[in-house]
Amino acid sequence: MSEKFIDLFKETLEITDDSVQLDTEFRKLPQWDSLAFLSVIAMIDEEYDVVIEGNDFIKLITVADVINEIKNRS
């Protein structure tokens, strides 16, 4: 799942290089902004049928945290 999620994440943020890894703190990416945030929330809902609300998403720091949260909820 990790590899597929990273691909979807990069596609959502239009990232083509290798800057996204499991330990990447995604808020530090230059492509991250409020619109990117919404796109990621929508992607997670559409691909995994999981809704992570804003208050919960704030606690997630790395890409791996997001993947774990999806696993815990699905």
Next chain:
Amino acid sequence: MALLKYTGVGIRGLAAAVPRNVIKNYEYTTYFPAEEVKQVVDKIGIVERRFADPHICSSDLCFAAAEKLLTDLSVPREEIDLLVFVSQTPDYRMPATSILLQHRLGLSENTIAFDLNLGCSGFIYGMSVIYAMMERSGLRRALLLDGETRSRIYSPKDRKTAFIFGDAGAAALIERDDSYGESFFSLNSDGSKEELIKINAGGYRNPTTEETLKERVVDEFGNIRSDEHGYMNGSDVFNFVISRIPADIKRVMGYSGSEVASLDYFLFHQANDFINSYLARKLKLDPEKVPATIAKFGNTSSVSIPLTMVSEMQGKLSGKKVLLSGFGVGMTWATSVIQLGDCFVSDLVEI
């Protein structure tokens, strides 16, 4: 669980009015650089909006729409027994704008008239209130008037809201007839989310002072507004939409015994293209069945559903089964499945 079903009441006709004044979003660059504007506008998919001239109120837009509709359908004014005005931008704090419209439209003193203070779910709430009253015998015809001048609410210096909202008014003539069949509604509210979309000051909780009128920088992005401007927390609104709206739509489809394939059209509140595209994908809808006006009129709050019906669906509504979905400030959300009969749609009015 607020699910409602009505029989033998329906929409006989619809009209809508928009201001002539067109705001082109890509050129709306007074406060923000063109490049940044393009980035926002591309994402929200709102190319143009209409702004009412300073002397025009929501009620004026509704009056123009109602005059057009009553004239086109040759409805005798004395046959209107009920008038409901939906808006959060009324003429005065008192009296209610519906009462002024009763007189202005030349309706009888026996007309029941009141306002509903609701945002983006308001047209569907208004329909449900009218359907409930009309289902009883005693009322001949009702007018649902729904108007907003949201352009006045938001700060042009707050990029979170500066490019989204526009002005419009709509009128629906509702009547009893056995041919209308059944209509299904779900109406909901969640006041714990009052902070998602709000104007903080200028009411009675936080009355107007010199302080509330002062513009200030409100966040790390340099957005500027006063406490009497509206604000919107877009990402929490989006979270709210994805956690509540598809579920409510499925609930009403189940309640009404409909499936995606048996519905002719899906009319969503025109929030922004980001949200609307998401909903269409999530529910796996054929884009042909999802009419939109977000690109040309922006978000007109509760008016966006009837405005889309008038602007995009003239001659296409009669005999159709449609789903309506509105959601926003409150938060409130409402879904409806209605079977339309012979539904007349007037030409769009510009004032």
